[in-house]
Amino acid sequence: xxxxxxxxxxxxxxxxxxxxxxxxxxxxxxxxxxxxxxxxxxxxxxxxxxxxxxxxxxxxxxxxxxxxxxxxxxxxxxxxxxxxxxxxxxxxx
Amino acid sequence: xxxxxxxxxxxxxxxxxxxxxxxxxxxxxxxxxxxxxxxxxxxxxxxxxxxxxxxxxxxxxxxxxxxxxxxxxxxxxxxxxxxxxxxxxxxxxxxxxxxxxxxxxxxxxxxxxxxxxxxxxxxxxxxxxxxxxxxxxxxxxxxxxxxxxxxxxxxxxxxxxxxxxxxxxxxxxxxxxxxxxxxxxxxxxxxxxxxxxxxxxxxxxxxxxxxxxxxxxxxxxxxxxxxxxxxxxxxxxxxxxxxxxxxxxxxxxxxxxxxxxxxxxxxxxxxxxxxxxxxxxxxxxxxxxxxxxxxxxxxxxxxxxxxxxxxxxxxxxxxxxxxxxxxxxxxxxxxxxxxxxxxxxxxxxxxxxxxxxxxxxxxxxxxxxxxxxxxxxxxxxxxxxxxxxxxxxxxxxxxxxxxxxx
Numbered sequence: 001x002x003x004x005x006x007x008x009x010x011x012x013x014x015x016x017x018x019x020x021x022x023x024x025x026x027x028x029x030x031x032x033x034x035x036x037x038x039x040x041x042x043x044x045x046x047x048x049x050x051x052x053x054x055x056x057x058x059x060x061x062x063x064x065x066x067x068x069x070x071x072x073x074x075x076x077x078x079x080x081x082x083x084x085x086x087x088x089x090x091x092x093x
Numbered sequence: 094x095x096x097x098x099x100x101x102x103x104x105x106x107x108x109x110x111x112x113x114x115x116x117x118x119x120x121x122x123x124x125x126x127x128x129x130x131x132x133x134x135x136x137x138x139x140x141x142x143x144x145x146x147x148x149x150x151x152x153x154x155x156x157x158x159x160x161x162x163x164x165x166x167x168x169x170x171x172x173x174x175x176x177x178x179x180x181x182x183x184x185x186x187x188x189x190x191x192x193x194x195x196x197x198x199x200x201x202x203x204x205x206x207x208x209x210x211x212x213x214x215x216x217x218x219x220x221x222x223x224x225x226x227x228x229x230x231x232x233x234x235x236x237x238x239x240x241x242x243x244x245x246x247x248x249x250x251x252x253x254x255x256x257x258x259x260x261x262x263x264x265x266x267x268x269x270x271x272x273x274x275x276x277x278x279x280x281x282x283x284x285x286x287x288x289x290x291x292x293x294x295x296x297x298x299x300x301x302x303x304x305x306x307x308x309x310x311x312x313x314x315x316x317x318x319x320x321x322x323x324x325x326x327x328x329x330x331x332x333x334x335x336x337x338x339x340x341x342x343x344x345x346x347x348x349x350x351x352x353x354x355x356x357x358x359x360x361x362x363x364x365x366x367x368x369x370x371x372x373x374x375x376x377x378x379x380x381x382x383x384x385x386x387x388x389x390x391x392x393x394x395x396x397x398x399x400x401x402x403x404x405x406x407x408x409x410x411x412x413x414x415x416x417x418x419x420x421x422x423x424x425x426x427x428x429x430x431x432x433x434x435x436x437x438x439x440x441x442x443x444x445x446x447x448x449x450x451x452x453x454x455x456x457x458x459x460x461x462x463x464x465x466x467x468x469x470x471x472x473x474x475x476x477x478x479x480x481x482x483x484x485x486x487x488x489x490x491x492x493x494x495x496x497x498x499x
Contacts, residue, residue, distance in 0.1 A: 001392045002384070015394050019383035021338070040484040044336040044427045048325040050387045073339075074387045 005081045006059040007067050020056030022046040023068040024088060050074050054088045057081075097371050099266070100193045106272050107151075107279035112286050112311050116144045118466055119304055119313035121291050121327060123147030124156040125267070126444055126451060127319040128274040129459020130466070131283045137460070138467035141282035144313075146306060148290035152271030155321050155421040155451065160344050160366060160378040162357055163453040164201045164262035166221050166228055168494040171477040172430060173224035178474055179457030180261060186456060192273035194266045195371050199356050201262035202231070202239060204406075206251035206362040213493055214257045221259070229258045240356050244408055251363050253406075264357060264368050267452060274459075294331040300439040301331060317442045317466045319458075322387065322422025324445035333436045336483050337424040337446050340381040341391035345399075345418040349373035353409065361493075363402035367410075375413060377403055381423060381449060390420040423448050428488040429495040433462055433475040442466050443480070450495060 002014040028034055028042055047053070053073045058066045070079040070089060080089050118134060120127045123145045134140040147153075163183055165176035187193050205211045214230060221228035233245040236256045245253045275285055286308070295303035295310065303312035320327050325335045354369035367377050379399030382391040396418060404411050426432060426446035431454070433444045444462045447454060461475035471479060482488055 001394055014392055021385075036484050040336075044483040045334055046336075046338060048335075048338050048385060050323075050326050050339075053385060055385070071384070073385050076386060076388045076390075 002076065002078060004057060004069060004078055006062060006065075007081055007083050008065060009059060009062045012059070012062060016059060016061045018058045018060040020058060020066065023054040023056045052079060097195060099371065100195070100269060106276040107285050110284045110286065112144060112146075112289060112306070112308055113284065114310070115303075115312040116284070117142040117314045118317065119143070119311060119315075120145045120317045120319055121304070122319040122321065123151045123275075123285055123287065124154050124319065124321060125152065125271055125274070125455040126321075126447075126458045126462070128152065128271055128278055129455050130317060130319060130444070130462045131278040132274050132281070133459045133463035134467060135278060135281035135283055137463060140467055143282075144284040144286055144311065145278070146289045146291055146304070146311075147285070147287045150287050151275055151285060152268065155423065156267060156271050158344065158419045158421055159267055159452045160368065160376050161264045161267045161370075161452060162201065162262070162359075162366065162368065163196070163265060164259050164357075165226050165453070166201070166203070166217060166257060166259045166262065166494065167491055168217050168220050169489050169491060170224060171489050172491050172494065173221065173226055175457050175461065175474045175478070176454060177224065177226050178460065179454045182456035182460065183265065184261075186273070190273040190277050192269065192276065194269035194273050196263060196265040197371070198261050198263040200239065200258055200260045201357040201359060202236060202256045202258050204236070204256040204358065204360040204362070205254045206360065207254070210362055211254050214255065217494060218257050227259055227261050229260070231256050231258050240354070240358055242353055242407055242409055243358060244406055249405055251405075262357065264370070266371065270455065291327060292330070294441070296331070296438070299437070301441040315440045315442065315466050317444065317462060319444045319462065321445065321447065321451065322424050324424050324443065328436070328443060331436075331438055331441055333438055333441065333443070335432065335443065335445060335480075337426055337432070338385055339387055339422050339424050340384070341386045341388065341420040342378070342381045342423045342449050343391040343395055343418060343420045344376065344378040345396060346370070346377070346416050347375040347410075347413040348416045350375065350413065354407075358406070360402065360406065363405065365399045365402040365406065367403055367407065374416065375410060381425065382420075387422055388420070389422060427483065428490045429492045430489040431458070431478055432480050433458065434465055434471050434479040435469075436480060448495060
């Protein structure tokens with residue numbers, strides 16, 4: 001079980017959270033101008049790295065707030081967590 | 094019921110050649126799908142100058158640790174067609190491969206615990222019948238006749254309100270399936286090369302012309318990827334982005350017991366699926382862990398929930414001991430259907446996205462993937478499962494019939 005730190009509530013067990021997939025996927029700025037390929041990319045394509053991955057979690061049985069976690073998908077190590085308005089630590093998205 | 098004896102192992106199943114410098118076709122991944130693809134390339138298309146490259150050992154990934162369930166009771170026409178083709182191939186493969194891998198058509202029950210489950214189940218039975226797939230709707234008392242150890246009392250938290258039953262479904266001995274395919278592919282001239290990891294792709298413009306491996310450079314006319322959980326990592330090295338997410342999928346087996354469980358039972362709602370292996374282990378699976386991962390292990394609470402569901406459905410399992418658990422990595426697509434076809438890179442083909450249910454499809458995945466690689470065109474059965482459906486929107490949404498939450 002993962003031990004995840006909510007930026008507001010502190011470290012809690014994974015079972016308190018809901019997973020939200022890749023972080024930092026912005027909604028298209030002008031949706032009407034997108035091609036089918038660009039829509040497919042926005043709706044269906046996500047990164048799937050073996051290594052550090054910035055992802056969203058929600059503290060669903062706690063403060064109910066979304067936040068971001070940087071986690072290594074190969075080792076399961078939770079590297080850091082941060083608020084939605086903060087950039088990914090170490091740059092790169 | 095009596096436990097069936099396991100088949101004897103033949104002395105030698107395949108050669109262990111060093112890689113040649115060039116092949117007509119290179120398949121990446123020597124799991125069930127890669128081996129079946131090589132077998133059908135040779136058998137159906139006469140293409141025998143083929144190498145199957147495996148970074149670990151043959152059939153040592155998800156093929157070595159899955160819940161071995163075979164069924165074809167999918168909802169949509171496209172899925173019913175390809176999984177039913179697989180089931181028909183399974184029914185003749187032991188004879189064709191001259192290897193008894195204990196394909197046991199003991200049937201599969203998909204339980205309904207809510208009114209919505211009942212409606213979905215009845216709809217699926219009707220859809221299956223229209224597609225020529227055997228299916229029945231069973232009321233709780235009929236469910237109890239098929240599987241007497243199931244608790245169909247109305248006093249459980251989620252009572253069994255009925256279930257779909259596919260009598261031709263069943264299980265097979267997964268390792269023996271792989272070895273049977275490997276032996277025959279080897280006899281037909283295919284090189285099965287273990288300990289050979291693909292580290293990169295050789296390209297000539299937009300065309301793939303070979304692979305780099307830890308055992309040297311191998312040129313190839315065509316390359317097929319069949320790497321399951323690592324498909325997107327591999328495809329990325331060729332410059333191809335796939336709409337898949339990799340998740341840990343856990344399962345477990347108990348110690349050996351007398352034969353008590355005559356069929357396969359699956360439940361979407363309380364989420365567990367159980368069968369009893371030929372030797373006597375109870376084999377149980379659940380859904381995927383929610384997060385992406387390649388660590389080949391998952392979280393304990395997933396196992397805890399699946400066992401709670403199993404004990405509620407099968408009270409006699411309460412004192413069974415877990416022998417081992419494992420986590421495999423499955424690649425999940427947005428519509429819970431596989432991707433089999435060409436990629437934006439010429440001569441590079443992909444078979445991936447089977448999620449939690451690739452084992453049952455092994456022969457049909459091999460059959461259609463071999464056709465696609467051999468001819469450069471999709472087989473009618475895999476044409477709907479092309480990568481471009483995520484752009485056209487022609488999705489095949491099988492989240493319901495996939496039966497495992499992902």
